[in-house]
Amino acid sequence: MSGILGLGLAMIAMGFGALVAPHTLVRESRGNHARRLHELEDGAPEAYFEEKRELEAYRPRFNLSLKTIRRLGIFAMVLGGGTVFLGLT
Numbered sequence: 001m002s003g004i005l006g007l008g009l010a011m012i013a014m015g016f017g018a019l020v021a022p023h024t025l026v027r028e029s030r031g032n033h034a035r036r037l038h039e040l041e042d043g044a045p046e047a048y049f050e051e052k053r054e055l056e057a058y059r060p061r062f063n064l065s066l067k068t069i070r071r072l073g074i075f076a077m078v079l080g081g082g083t084v085f086l087g088l089t
Contacts, residue, residue: 002087004083005083005088007083007087008080008081008083008084008085008086009080009084010080011076011077011079011080012076012077012080012081012084013080014073014080015072015074015075015076015077015078015080016073018069018070018072018073018076019070019073019074019077022069022070023066025064025069026069030059032060033055033059033060036051036055037052037055037056040052
């Protein structure tokens, strides 16, 4: 039962982190994508081979809104709370 309790506490902690600071979980957004492409068009050096071509050809791979991340955090906290309850009973 201690494993279930630990899992529940970890889910609550991760959910709380997503609720409080969702911006830390956003890896790549459309804004970052557009900003970097604009920098490259203005003459900034590429960080890796054909970075500009990749940015022009492909859209961002990960684009969850902060609202969605917060909702997932709340969901994780609820699931974690249920798991802790099961671990204690």
